[in-house]
Amino acid sequence: MNNIVIVACILLLVMLFFKVPVYISVLAASAVYFLGNPTTNAMIFAQQTLSGAQGLSLLAIPFFVMAGVFMNYTGVTRRIMDCCSVLTARMPGGLAQVNILLSTLMGGLSGSSLADAAMEAKMLVPPMEAHGFSKAFSTVITAASGMVVPLIPPGTGLIIYACINNISVGKLFVAGIGPGIFLTVTLMIFTHFLSKKRGYKPTRTTPIPASEKFQAIKPAILPMLLPIIIIGGVRIGIFTATEAGTVAIVYALALGLGYREMKLGDFVKGCKETVTTTSSIMLIVAAASCFSWVLTKEQIPQTFANWMTNTISNKYVFLLVVNIFLIIVGMFVEGNASMIVLGPLLHPVAMAFNIDPVHFAMVYIFNCTIGAFTPPMGTLMFVTCGITKCPTKDFIKEAMPFYLLFLFDIILLTYFPPLSTFLVDLIY
Numbered sequence: 001m002n003n004i005v006i007v008a009c010i011l012l013l014v015m016l017f018f019k020v021p022v023y024i025s026v027l028a029a030s031a032v033y034f035l036g037n038p039t040t041n042a043m044i045f046a047q048q049t050l051s052g053a054q055g056l057s058l059l060a061i062p063f064f065v066m067a068g069v070f071m072n073y074t075g076v077t078r079r080i081m082d083c084c085s086v087l088t089a090r091m092p093g094g095l096a097q098v099n100i101l102l103s104t105l106m107g108g109l110s111g112s113s114l115a116d117a118a119m120e121a122k123m124l125v126p127p128m129e130a131h132g133f134s135k136a137f138s139t140v141i142t143a144a145s146g147m148v149v150p151l152i153p154p155g156t157g158l159i160i161y162a163c164i165n166n167i168s169v170g171k172l173f174v175a176g177i178g179p180g181i182f183l184t185v186t187l188m189i190f191t192h193f194l195s196k197k198r199g200y201k202p203t204r205t206t207p208i209p210a211s212e213k214f215q216a217i218k219p220a221i222l223p224m225l226l227p228i229i230i231i232g233g234v235r236i237g238i239f240t241a242t243e244a245g246t247v248a249i250v251y252a253l254a255l256g257l258g259y260r261e262m263k264l265g266d267f268v269k270g271c272k273e274t275v276t277t278t279s280s281i282m283l284i285v286a287a288a289s290c291f292s293w294v295l296t297k298e299q300i301p302q303t304f305a306n307w308m309t310n311t312i313s314n315k316y317v318f319l320l321v322v323n324i325f326l327i328i329v330g331m332f333v334e335g336n337a338s339m340i341v342l343g344p345l346l347h348p349v350a351m352a353f354n355i356d357p358v359h360f361a362m363v364y365i366f367n368c369t370i371g372a373f374t375p376p377m378g379t380l381m382f383v384t385c386g387i388t389k390c391p392t393k394d395f396i397k398e399a400m401p402f403y404l405l406f407l408f409d410i411i412l413l414t415y416f417p418p419l420s421t422f423l424v425d426l427i428y
Contacts, residue, residue: 004032004033004036004037005033005294005295005298005300007032007036008029008030008032008033008036008294009029011025011028011029011032012025012026012028012029012291012341015028015029016337022284022287022336022337023283023284023286023287024287026284026287026288026290026291026337026340026341027049027287027290029291030045030049030287030290030291030294031045033294040297044293045290048289048290048293049286049287049289049290050286051289052285052286052287052288052289052290052292053282053283053285053286053289058159058163058282058285059242059245060154060159060169060241060242060244060245061156061159061160061245061278061281061282062245062274062278062282063242063244063245063246063248063249064154064156064159064245064248065156065274065277065278065281066245066249066252066270066271066274067226067245067248067249067251067252068115069270069273069274069277070249070252070253070256070262070267070270071106071223071252071255072119072270073256073261073262073266073267073269073270074252074255074256074259074261074262075259075261075262076223076252076255076259077102077106077119077123079219079220079223080102080105080106080220080223080224081098081102081123081124082216082219082220083105083216083217083219083220084097084098084101084102084105085098085203085216086208086212086213086216086217087101087213087216087217088101089202089203089204089208090202090204090205090207090208091188091192091195091202092191092192092193092195092196092200092201092202093133093191093192093194093195093196093200093202094131094200094201094202094203094204095124095127095128095131095133095203096128096133096137096138096141096191096195096200097188097191097192098124099120099124099128099141099142099145100141100144100145100148100184100187100188100191101184101188102120102124102145103116103117103120103145103146103148103149103184104145104148104152104180104181104184105220105224106119106149113146113147113149113150113155113369113372113380114146114379114380114383115277116146116149117142117143117145117146117149117380117383117384118383118384118387120142120145120146121139121142121383121384121387121388122387124138124142125138125139125142125387125388128141131200131203132199132200132201133200134398135388135389135390135394136390136391136394136395136397136398137198137200137398138388138390139384139385139388139390139395139398140384140395140398140399140402141191142384142388143373143378143380143381143383143384143395143399144187144373144399144402145187146372146380146384147183147369147370147372147373147380147406148180148183148184148187150335150365150368150369151176151179151180151183151362151365151366151369152176152177152180152227153172153173153174153176153177153227153230153231154173154227154230154244154245154248155176155365156281156336157335157336157339157365157368158172158173158176158361158365159172159241160281160285160336160339160340161339161343161361161364161365162361163285164285164288164292164339164340164343164344165343165344165347165357165361167357167358167361168241169241169242170231170234170235170240170241170428171358171424171428172358172361172362173230173231173234173241174231174235174423174424174427174428175358175359175361175362175420175421175423175424176362176365177231177423178362178418178419178420178422178423179362179366179413179419179420182409182412182413182419183366183409186405186408186409187405190401190402190405194401222255222258223255226248226251229247229251230244230247230248231427233247235427235428281336284336284337284340285340288340288341291341292340292344295344295345296344300345304345304348304349308349308352309349309352309353314353315350315353315354315355316415318349318350318353318355319355319363319414319415320414322346322350322363322364322367323363323367323410323414326338326342326364326367326368326371327367327370327371327374328371329342329371330367330368330369330370330371330372330374330378331371331374331375331378335365335368335369335371335372335379336368338368338371339364339365339368343364346360346364347360356417356420356421358420358421358424359417359420359421361420362413362419362420363410363413363414363420366409366410366413367410370406370410373399373402373406374403375392375395375396381395381399
């Protein structure tokens with residue numbers, strides 16, 4: 001490996017560790033490479049950076065971000081929360097179950113785990129504390145439920161991974177349903193038993209009339225149809241995964257007009273939020289495109305793949321090593337940044353071991369979500385603790401049982417591929 005590449009990689013890791021913005025860290029590493037290689041045309045640095053943000057598939061990101069933002073201004077979140085409250089009212093730990101189910105359903109609308117966790121930390125943690133849940137438990141369950149969001153279409157992580165590794169966005173959307181539901185179910189079962197042990201009671205003990213259930217579910221039906229419309233439309237061929245984002249925006253605006261809760265001022269705020277959120281994502285993607293060109297030119301992915309295949313005996317050991325490695329990385333580096341930097345390295349190795357690319361993508365993304373939940377720098381942990389004012393040490397202590405659950409989940413997801421691929425094979 002060229003010495004200047006080693007210097008660039010070390011600089012990148014050091015800057016990420018010291019929490020320098022990701023796009024600056026990646027651009028700085030790329031710039032070091034070009035400055036240290038006088039024979040390489042410096043114009044390529046600008047060309048690769050600009051072209052990296054111009055991929056047609058990447059248009060899906062601002063579209064789905066805007067749709068998710070608009071959903072929050074149309075009253076959709078409140079309607080879905082009322083629906084979840086009725087569905088889980090008689091379960092032990094009622095409001096904790098609402099928290100989990102709301103994340104799953106809203107994940108099909110927002111696509112952002114941090115945005116979802118921040119919203120639920122504001123909306124649900126105070127009522128949970130009023131119902132006798134500890135602040136630490138309320139915060140942990142909010143962060144844990146946020147882990148479902150990146151797996152449920154149209155998560156931005158699914159789009160980014162598909163674009164940088166040349167995989168069908170539509171297939172990843174379908175593949176995310178199985179792991180997303182699996183994580184939701186295991187998390188709800190785990191919360192059920194934990195709540196019974198701690199005496200966290202249901203919010204309702206009497207039977208709920210069918211008419212009351214229908215009145216709560218009815219307003220949430222139209223919003224919850226969005227993921228079905230997106231996946232169905234992409235599969236049938238009515239629109240592409242990119243165009244599905246515009247369909248989602250139109251659908252969100254239609255709901256806003258129908259519910260009469262979205263004002264002109266909300267529309268303007270939503271557009272501003274979309275611009276700022278999309279800009280932060282696209283800056284990272286553009287910077288990573290340039291760095292990926294550097295790695296490809298130096299044949300780092302090919303060298304790394306050859307080394308891994310010669311060192312590791314089989315794909316099962318490789319998957320175990322990848323799981324451990326990605327969880328450790330996720331403790332220090334934000335998930336999308338990790339995906340952009342390491343995805344192009346690990347994806348070819350997985351292909352060399354004949355691992356299904358869709359299956360490997362879901363394993364990769366799930367590992368990133370576990371890292372976001374894990375100290376010392378887990379983003380979900382910091383976002384939720386920052387909003388609820390929960391001390392980090394209390395969060396870590398309360399989260400310990402959940403790590404065992406996620407260990408079980410990642411092992412099953414890793415070594416039972418049909419969880420990720422069954423629906424893809426069935427639909428495609």
